[in-house]
Amino acid sequence: xxxxxxxxxxxxxxxxxxxxxxxxxxxxxxxxxxxxxxxxxxxxxxxxxxxxxxxxxxxxxxxxxxxxxxxxxxxxxxxxxxxxxxxxxxxxxxxxxxxxxxxxxxxxxxxxxxxxxxxxxxxxxxxxxxxxxxxxxxxxxxxxxxxxxxxxxxxxxxxxxxxxxxxxxxxxxxxxxxxxxxxxxxxxxxxxxxxxxxxxxxxxxxxxxxxxxxxxxxxxxxxxxxxxxxxxxxxxxxxxxxxxxxxxxxxxxxxxxxxxxxxxxxxxxxxxxxxxxxxxxx
Numbered sequence: 001x002x003x004x005x006x007x008x009x010x011x012x013x014x015x016x017x018x019x020x021x022x023x024x025x026x027x028x029x030x031x032x033x034x035x036x037x038x039x040x041x042x043x044x045x046x047x048x049x050x051x052x053x054x055x056x057x058x059x060x061x062x063x064x065x066x067x068x069x070x071x072x073x074x075x076x077x078x079x080x081x082x083x084x085x086x087x088x089x090x091x092x093x094x095x096x097x098x099x100x101x102x103x104x105x106x107x108x109x110x111x112x113x114x115x116x117x118x119x120x121x122x123x124x125x126x127x128x129x130x131x132x133x134x135x136x137x138x139x140x141x142x143x144x145x146x147x148x149x150x151x152x153x154x155x156x157x158x159x160x161x162x163x164x165x166x167x168x169x170x171x172x173x174x175x176x177x178x179x180x181x182x183x184x185x186x187x188x189x190x191x192x193x194x195x196x197x198x199x200x201x202x203x204x205x206x207x208x209x210x211x212x213x214x215x216x217x218x219x220x221x222x223x224x225x226x227x228x229x230x231x232x233x234x235x236x237x238x239x240x241x242x243x244x245x246x247x248x249x250x251x252x253x254x255x256x257x258x259x260x261x262x263x264x265x266x267x268x269x270x271x272x273x274x275x276x277x278x279x280x281x282x
Contacts, residue, residue, distance in 0.1 A: 075100060077254065079116055079150060085219035085226070086114070086152055087186050089269070095261035096152070096269070100254040108249060109215060111174065112275035113155045114256040117217075117247050123151060123226060152256065153227050153247075154184075157208070157216035160281030164207045165229070174278045184272055186221040206232055214246035 051059075081094040090096065098116045109115050157163040157174055164173040171178040206229075210216045219225025228247070233240035256269045 077116075078260075079152065081152060084224055085221050086154075087221045087224075089184055089220055090114075090152065090256075090259065091265065094259055094265055096256050097258040097260055098254040099257045102255050103252065109155045109158065109252060109255065110271065110275070111155055111158055111161070111278055112271040114152065114269055115155055115215075115217070116150050116152050116253045116256060117215075118251040118253065119149050119151060120247055120251055123231070124149065150253065153217035153219055153225070155215055156218050156228070157210040159210050159212050159214060159249075161210045161216070161278075162207065162281065163210070163216050165205070174275075175281055177278045179274050179278075181220075181272070181274065183274070184220055186223070208232065208245065211243060211246060213249045214243065215249065215252070216245065217247055 077098050077100070079096050079098055081090045081092055081096065084092050096116075103109065156172065161174055162176075167173055167178050169178070171180060173179070208216060208228075216228045218227045218229055222229075228245040231245040233242065233244065259265050259267050259269055
């Protein structure tokens with residue numbers, strides 16, 4: 001038996017287990033971090049360059065212009081009142097808003113609506129008020145400012161209606177129903193009927209039936225409005241076109257829904273209840 005004090009030789013047939021050696025952690029590299037959108041450390045340290053101020057301004061102006069054109073073309077457009085023909089409700093130089101949505105998808109003006117329409121031809125005889133300032137002229141070039149050639153009137157008759165002036169009380173009749181318009185028309189000194197063609201004043205004793213796709217319109221200031229009644233063919237007039245007094249539906253821009261300037265005139269523009277009693281044409 002070997003002595004316990006005798007040094008022992010290592011057993012060459014056995015292998016002592018190696019001590020675990022710590023592996024150094026890899027150095028961080030400039031690989032992309034998934035949390036920063038794939039940017040490298042160098043890219044993250046570099047400040048982002050902004051577009052020049054002038055370029056941002058141009059882009060904003062273009063976007064605003066496009067939005068304004070879309071709104072004006074399809075939704076709402078501003079106009080001003082150029083004359084006294086719609087007093088007392090709409091006064092000369094008032095600013096109004098016209099909405100176009102009501103007449104989409106086959107919709108059409110109703111009796112009593114206040115509408116803006118393009119001149120059918122020859123309705124505007126006096127000087128028109130167009131854009132005068134540099135800004136308004138620029139806006140007119142892109143369609144954001146009215147350039148003239150438009151009128152504002154109230155719809156009295158729609159296709160098929162028969163309009164008669166007047167009953168014994170001086171009231172207009174539509175499809176046999178007299179209209180009490182005292183709520184919105186200007187008081188007349190001599191009579192309540194409309195003006196004759198080419199004159200200021202009023203006349204009675206006419207009757208018209210509105211053709212298809214046409215409107216019969218009148219100003220609320222009957223004695224000072226060159227409207228459908230002013231364009232009626234006179235009894236002795238030669239070569240008068242029978243459709244001269246009427247406005248084509250295709251010429252209608254939209255319905256006036258708000259008066260926005262001056263501030264003391266601001267209000268919504270609605271349709272008088274008196275027109276609710278008028279039956280449809282037979």
